[in-house]
Amino acid sequence: MELTLDLAYELLRKEEVPEHIIRHSEKVALIALFLGCFLKERGEPIDLNLLTCAALLHDIKKMESIKTGMNHALSGYKLMKNLGFERAGEIIYAHIFFKAPKPGAPISEEEIVFYADKRVKHDEIVTLKERFKDLRERYGRTLKSLIRMTLLEEMTLLLEKRLFKNLKIRPEDFLLLNEIKEVKDVLKRCLESCTTCWRDIIGERSFP
Numbered sequence: 001m002e003l004t005l006d007l008a009y010e011l012l013r014k015e016e017v018p019e020h021i022i023r024h025s026e027k028v029a030l031i032a033l034f035l036g037c038f039l040k041e042r043g044e045p046i047d048l049n050l051l052t053c054a055a056l057l058h059d060i061k062k063m064e065s066i067k068t069g070m071n072h073a074l075s076g077y078k079l080m081k082n083l084g085f086e087r088a089g090e091i092i093y094a095h096i097f098f099k100a101p102k103p104g105a106p107i108s109e110e111e112i113v114f115y116a117d118k119r120v121k122h123d124e125i126v127t128l129k130e131r132f133k134d135l136r137e138r139y140g141r142t143l144k145s146l147i148r149m150t151l152l153e154e155m156t157l158l159l160e161k162r163l164f165k166n167l168k169i170r171p172e173d174f175l176l177l178n179e180i181k182e183v184k185d186v187l188k189r190c191l192e193s194c195t196t197c198w199r200d201i202i203g204e205r206s207f208p
Ligand SMILES: [Fe+2]
Pocket: 024, 028, 058, 059, 117
């Protein structure tokens, strides 16, 4: 069985993922897919279907984990592995347990989903700066957690530089994706005709 966008949505329903987490995950998937398209154009070996499905499913176990105390990235990995989609599971796992890439390594789906998740505050696409400000306010209660958050922000900024190197889009351009309402349709359409989708949906504004 192949992991398709329809199956990913079905899994979200089956796992009873609440609406607000689905909306968050759809925004993460939008960023991941658009960024993936541009990176693929740059020659990176990205599997766009896998990337988009994993982005959509990255928080599939989040709600359940709040109740059980399990780590949601780990339980997401286990679920996907049991379903026969281990590669998607690995990408989900890495959105929390991120391993920095080796110098010179090609861009991985893990890096894109990790980054995309840091660009979405609830269900709104924001800058890294804004997202980390929000994270510090919510979770930076102790000095230790503040330091951890600052290190994570610096690492994510470095990752942003790596991802956008030689791309014709800038991180701010992704804010335009907030205008998209029918996310599922757009994801479907873009998976079919990748390089032109961006222009079709938000026009020529983002292309200087
Ligand atoms: Fe997330």
